[in-house]
Amino acid sequence: MTETVTYGVCRGDCLGHCPMRVHVRAGHVVKTSKLSHPIPEFERICQRGLTHVQRIYAADRLQHPLRRAGKRGEGKWEQITWEEAVEEICSKWKDYRREFGSGSIAFSDCAGNSALDSRPYTKRLFNLMGATRIDNSFDNSFFSGILDTTGDSPWSVGDDERNLLKAKYIFAWGSNLTEAGHVHYAFINKARDLGAKLIVIDPNYTIAASKADLFVPIRPGTDAVLAMSMLHVAIKEKLTDEETLGRGTVAPFLVKESDGKFLRLSDLGRAEPESEADAILLRDREGRLGTAEEITAPVLRGTFEIQGHKVTTAYDLLTERVQEWTPGRAAEICDIPAETIERLARMYAEGPTTLCGGYGPDHYANGQQFYYAVMALVLATGQIGKPGAGLNGHAMSGFLENYADIDELIEPPGCPERMTINAPLVPEALESGKYGDKPLVIKSLYVYDQNLLGNQTDRQLWLKALEKIDLFVVADVTMNDTSRYADIVLPAAHYFETDTYDMSYSGVAVYNAKAVEPLGEAKGDFEIVNLLGSGMGMEQEFSLTRDEFFRKALDNDKARAVGLSWDKLKEKGYIHVLKPETPVYMHGAGYTFPTPTKRGEFYRENVAPVADVGKLFDKKREALPCWNPPYEAWLTSAGGFPRSEAAEKYPLIFTSKRPKFRVHTQYSSNPWLLELWKEPVVTIHPLDAEKRGIKTGDTVKIFNDRGYVVVKAALNPANRPGVLVIDHGWQKDDFIEGHYSDLSSHKSDVMVTNNAFFDCAVEVAKR
Numbered sequence: 207m208t209e210t211v212t213y214g215v216c217r218g219d220c221l222g223h224c225p226m227r228v229h230v231r232a233g234h235v236v237k238t239s240k241l242s243h244p245i246p247e248f249e250r251i252c253q254r255g256l257t258h259v260q261r262i263y264a265a266d267r268l269q270h271p272l273r274r275a276g277k278r279g280e281g282k283w284e285q286i287t288w289e290e291a292v293e294e295i296c297s298k299w300k301d302y303r304r305e306f307g308s309g310s311i312a313f314s315d316c317a318g319n320s321a322l323d324s325r326p327y328t329k330r331l332f333n334l335m336g337a338t339r340i341d342n343s344f345d346n347s348f349f350s351g352i353l354d355t356t357g358d359s360p361w362s363v364g365d366d367e368r369n370l371l372k373a374k375y376i377f378a379w380g381s382n383l384t385e386a387g388h389v390h391y392a393f394i395n396k397a398r399d400l401g402a403k404l405i406v407i408d409p410n411y412t413i414a415a416s417k418a419d420l421f422v423p424i425r426p427g428t429d430a431v432l433a434m435s436m437l438h439v440a441i442k443e444k445l446t447d448e449e450t451l452g453r454g455t456v457a458p459f460l461v462k463e464s465d466g467k468f469l470r471l472s473d474l475g476r477a478e479p480e481s482e483a484d485a486i487l488l489r490d491r492e493g494r495l496g497t498a499e500e501i502t503a504p505v506l507r508g509t510f511e512i513q514g515h516k517v518t519t520a521y522d523l524l525t526e527r528v529q530e531w532t533p534g535r536a537a538e539i540c541d542i543p544a545e546t547i548e549r550l551a552r553m554y555a556e557g558p559t560t561l562c563g564g565y566g567p568d569h570y571a572n573g574q575q576f577y578y579a580v581m582a583l584v585l586a587t588g589q590i591g592k593p594g595a596g597l598n599g600h601a602m603s604g605f606l607e608n609y610a611d612i613d614e615l616i617e618p619p620g621c622p623e624r625m626t627i628n629a630p631l632v633p634e635a636l637e638s639g640k641y642g643d644k645p646l647v648i649k650s651l652y653v654y655d656q657n658l659l660g661n662q663t664d665r666q667l668w669l670k671a672l673e674k675i676d677l678f679v680v681a682d683v684t685m686n687d688t689s690r691y692a693d694i695v696l697p698a699a700h701y702f703e704t705d706t707y708d709m710s711y712s713g714v715a716v717y718n719a720k721a722v723e724p725l726g727e728a729k730g731d732f733e734i735v736n737l738l739g740s741g742m743g744m745e746q747e748f749s750l751t752r753d754e755f756f757r758k759a760l761d762n763d764k765a766r767a768v769g770l771s772w773d774k775l776k777e778k779g780y781i782h783v784l785k786p787e788t789p790v791y792m793h794g795a796g797y798t799f800p801t802p803t804k805r806g807e808f809y810r811e812n813v814a815p816v817a818d819v820g821k822l823f824d825k826k827r828e829a830l831p832c833w834n835p836p837y838e839a840w841l842t843s844a845g846g847f848p849r850s851e852a853a854e855k856y857p858l859i860f861t862s863k864r865p866k867f868r869v870h871t872q873y874s875s876n877p878w879l880l881e882l883w884k885e886p887v888v889t890i891h892p893l894d895a896e897k898r899g900i901k902t903g904d905t906v907k908i909f910n911d912r913g914y915v916v917v918k919a920a921l922n923p924a925n926r927p928g929v930l931v932i933d934h935g936w937q938k939d940d941f942i943e944g945h946y947s948d949l950s951s952h953k954s955d956v957m958v959t960n961n962a963f964f965d966c967a968v969e970v971a972k973r
């Protein structure tokens with residue numbers, strides 16, 4: 207039988223973005239296979255990429271628009287036509303808009319399909335409608351800490367993986383790289399062959415830890431203290447990089463005691479405040495003041511009186527801040543010997559060191575504190591923007607530079623004003639009718655590219671919140687925890703069933719040609735949005751064909767400069783757009799950063815909470831790295847910080863880790879992968895198990911005041927005592943009873959609203 211082969215890019219949220227071949231026979235995808243890459247190191251495909259065929263033809267694949275026929279979640283459906291679905295949704299949306307305003311329609315998305323025709327194009331619809339965006343609030347602590355400190359470069363927050371090969375030390379810090387980033391780990395393996403030392407900082411003895419030169423078991427939720435203590439040691443032992451501090455960071459900027467802002471020309475009456483000419487001032491050894499261009503050898507330390515302003519250098523403030531975190535004091539909090547902390551600091555500063563920061567620390571209510579603290583360490587030791595030194599692993603996102611001009615497509619001129627609200631705050635806001643001091647009414651919620659009820663924290667709270675919502679619409683490829691709860695389900699096409707393009711690793715644009723027709727009546731998000739947009743009376747704005755859309759998106763100077771256009775891409779299949787001279791370390795190269803000051807900002811003069819819901823915060827404290835214990839996951843009174851209230855009743859921490867066999871809940875019904883890993887299992891340290899009479903294979907109930915889950919248990923001495931670990935990505939039907947997302951809390955820090963999955967105290971008992 208003849209076989210045709212098209213190309214595609216795998217683009218769940220594992221961040222691998224592997225290009226692949228899609229093999230088709232008689233109108234059916236029969237297999238996927240690896241596609242050669244211009245840079246051989248990037249040729250790759252994994253067990254999930256090889257099983258797309260079983261996702262496309264999965265039993266839980268949605269094929270027709272459905273209307274709920276029973277109670278929400280009951281699983282009773284009536285098949286309807288697309289016309290009926292669109293008519294019902296749009297007429298209700300028009301009614302809500304009339305009665306409650308545009309903001310009463312909300313939408314939320316995340317990890318399903320990052321390509322332009324899915325997430326960005328759907329945003330165009332809701333932006334034009336003036337709808338409320340629900341920020342999914344996954345990973346916000348990670349991104350806030352890194353982006354606020356070193357900015358958002360075209361490569362997002364990291365370097366090309368090849369930079370790992372030049373590292374002497376690789377810090378896998380809160381990162382489960384062998385499972386959650388095995389495509390990155392391949393480079394770490396190579397780097398180790400070349401002599402790099404791997405340091406793993408993790409509460410649990412992970413697979414990566416078993417390969418490490420140094421494993422540092424840390425007490426959960428204390429990483430910011432370790433980073434600040436390492437910085438303390440680096441400063442004390444003069445291991446910091448004065449050149450980077452002076453030229454590439456805010457270290458020499460003079461912070462006014464009065465308002466915490468940097469001293470500028472306007473403070474001396476020499477420029478209009480906030481005008482372009484209002485430059486930040488530096489001081490040299492002779493006491494001369496001037497701009498960064500004028501003062502080439504600024505002082506990094508000192509407190510001065512300048513025309514009535516008492517100022518101190520930002521570096522002195524940082525030094526003062528980490529003063530209390532002596533290795534001895536940090537040892538108590540982090541449960542790591544003081545000598546190990548000193549050793550870690552010396553290695554980090556010696557370099558070249560690459561930080562592979564994971565999302566473990568992100569998943570606590572105090573998560574962002576780690577990323578601010580560790581980025582201060584990175585900057586002060588100058589371990590960024592150089593061969594072998596920088597950020598990598600999950601921080602690497604070369605594909606985000608996708609050469610497309612989409613800002614105006616997503617947000618055409620004239621879009622009404624809209625609110626963005628953070629998911630963990632939504633259930634309570636719906637209950638009270640207020641988001642901060644703003645009124646909030648949501649009558650309809652549209653979820654796509656996200657399995658909200660599988661992946662948000664505190665599922666029971668969400669289920670209750672949904673009772674306030676009259677029309678819940680879900681567009682998804684599969685019948686999952688979320689689509690099951692919808693009032694109307696729209697069947698989305700798998701991406702190999704659509705004509706699209708994506709940037710694969712590292713800088714290869716791939717034409718993802720439609721390999722087969724969408725299954726049943728499924729449609730790509732692009733087509734769904736065009737239908738809904740027209741239904742809302744915006745035929746003009748939603749009349750583009752896919753070809754026209756992509757041609758327009760790639761018709762720009764950035765794309766032209768690298769020889770990329772939609773037509774060329776369709777003709778060639780894939781185009782390697784990165785130039786050979788493109789450096790493999792983009793972030794911080796040449797001492798410049800894409801931040802407002804163009805410098806690494808370990809001091810934040812305009813610090814403010816990400817979600818401004820009127821909560822009070824201490825500006826002086828938050829402007830620099832700081833730490834407080836996690837909200838629930840604080841089981842001891844180490845360092846004099848009293849044990850959390852929740853831990854009085856629930857003395858274990860409930861966490862999860864990514865398994866190799868799925869990306870979040872995607873692939874979770876895939877028969878080949880289920881053969882390898884068939885059910886959720888909670889691992890428990892033998893000491894914790896013994897106390898509760900639990901043995902491997904027992905069925906156990908994990909519970910707290912919010913909910914419970916019943917699963918099989920396995921004893922594992924690799925767990926840190928006190929920590930339970932379950933694989934991430936299972937859904938309601940996979941658990942014996944309950945749901946693991948019923949356990950987690952929606953609480954997060956005032957500064958960054960984030961889903962804190964691991965900041966969760968529980969108890970476990972044999973059933």
Ligand SMILES: Nc1nc2c(c(=O)[nH]1)N[C@H]1C(S)=C(S)[C@@H](COP(=O)(O)OP(=O)(O)OC[C@H]3O[C@@H](n4cnc5c(=O)[nH]c(N)nc54)[C@H](O)[C@@H]3O)O[C@H]1N2
Pocket residue numbers: 218219315316317318319324344345565569654655656657658660661662681682683684686698699700701731862863869870871872934946947963
């Ligand atoms: N317990 C626990 N929960 C967690 C985490 C954890 O560590 N522990 N991690 C969290 C993190 S960091 C993240 S990023 C989130 C991810 O959370 P989600 O974004 O909810 O992740 P997925 O389960 O991958 O859901 C993506 C959905 O998009 C659908 N989809 C795929 N392609 C398309 C498409 O083209 N169109 C449409 N409309 N839909 C499509 C998929 O079928 C799938 O249902 O999970 C979070 N949840």
Ligand SMILES: Nc1nc2c(c(=O)[nH]1)N[C@H]1C(S)=C(S)[C@@H](COP(=O)(O)OP(=O)(O)OC[C@H]3O[C@@H](n4cnc5c(=O)[nH]c(N)nc54)[C@H](O)[C@@H]3O)O[C@H]1N2
Pocket residue numbers: 219220221317345379380381382383385386387407408409410412424425426427428429564565566567600861862863864865866867868869870871934935964
């Ligand atoms: N296979 C697979 N790969 C994925 C994904 C997936 O769903 N499946 N999801 C992708 C996404 S969206 C994300 S955000 C990333 C997540 O990437 P990772 O963060 O690497 O993934 P996790 O498996 O959640 O690993 C968290 C690690 O943090 C550790 N940890 C827990 N608490 C602490 C702590 O207090 N301190 C420290 N230092 N470590 C701690 C855990 O033991 C674990 O090793 O993975 C991406 N890659």
Ligand code: SF4
Pocket residue numbers: 216217218220221222223224250251252253254255256389869
């Ligand atoms: S799941 Fe990730 S690593 Fe595997 S093929 Fe897809 S993009 Fe690559």
Ligand SMILES: [Mo]
Pocket residue numbers: 344345
């Ligand atoms: Mo994530």
